[in-house]
Amino acid sequence: MLDPKTIEIVQSTVPVLKQHSKEIGKRFYELLFAKAPDLYNIFNQTNQKRGIQQEALGYAVYAAGEHITNLDAIKPVIERISQKHRAIGVKEEQYPIVGETLLEAVKDVLGDAASDEIIEAWGKAYGYIADAFINLEKDLEEETKSQPGGWNGYRSFYIDKKVKESDNVTSFYFKPVDGKAIASYKAGQYLTLKASIPGEKYTHIRHYSLTESPGKEDYRISVKREDAHDNSPDGIVSNYLHNQVEIGDKLEFSAPAGDFVLDHSELPVVLISGGIGITPVLSMLNTLVEKQPTRQVTFIHGSINGKMHAFKDHVAKLDDSQENVRSFICYSSPNKEDRIGDDFDKEGIIDLEVLKAIVPTKESVFYLCGSVPFMESILNALVKWGVSKEHIHYESFSPVALLEEE
Known part of the structure; x- marks a missing residue:
């Protein structure tokens, strides 16, 4: 547990971080990609361009600081993020560079207001929070790999069927290339695709909901084609799936994930x-x-x-x-x-x-x-x-x- 002085500093500075959360998130990703450009392979670049990822990071930072003595209060957020981290393959060894860069971003945005004492306190808080994520993600990895048909990392699947569901939605049915069993899932969960698209410098990762009931011999996802509108360009991955991949083509997926799942009570x-x-x-x-x-x-x-x-x-x-x-x-x-x-x-x-x-x-x-x-x-x-x-x-x-x- 963190010492009282650290807790006091973190909680007293949360309002300042909240006020500047968007700027901190923006600066963080600028610094992170300059240090580790290979992380472009993990983060959704469309969300980066729209500023959504930066906003989400800023929220996570001040929310964690606000509830530093009781992380259970933001348990839904932690579980949701950990599920996505497990799905995209975030590694324990990546947490230090994230923490180091986050503190740099706070210092850059707040300037002299971010004293050495404040940066040190937030550094300790980040380590405490990171440990919570790392431990939960390890448990998720073990649970995923140990289930029947489960696996960690990405696994190769081929397209068995494509079915048009509407003018802009197509379903894709996938079977494993190795012919072995596939993991079941809970209704509401998603698959995570790692797409290597011709002409794109980095891989693109996307989450797509599974649209059938569990227990089948294949997986089905149903993808909306994102067409250009207003200031948004065509969706890179959705158009790739709709217009370029064909039956028999192979794609890489991580095992099903997600915390938005159906309960099994008797309530309507x-x-x-x-x-x-x-x-x-x-x-x-x-x-x-x-x-x-x-x-x-x-x-x-x-x-x-x-x-x-x-x-x-x-x-x-x-x-x-x-x-x-x-x-x-x-x-x-x-x-x-x-x-x-x-x-x-x-x-x-x-x-x-x-x-x-x-x-x-x-x-x-x-x-x-x-x-x-x-x-x-x-x-x-x-x-x-x-x-x-x-x-x-x-x-x-x-x-x-x-x-x-x-």
């Missing part, structure tokens, strides 16, 4: 998704139908229109055939061929009015996935309705920490 379940956020909750829906066919399930999905609506027919079939499943679909901008009552149930967005009308009881377990603004809107509606936060779970495809934080 409400699955709420927006756009490509349907992917992890679809795995949950399929799993519930197979494993808990008497558990009440409400599936609520928001899409732009029918052309962008992935897995439309599959969900509709489950709604028709399963007594315990009810679905409700919102289109924000339906096409002229989209028919209300047939293709979708409401024009507009998912809001509190929809939730109250569709969800049988607020004493349910809620799983949310979609854009950050989408999930913040749903979270606020659920809290306003009086749903317990302990019964609300979410997955973000961006490296944010907690929805309740800016």
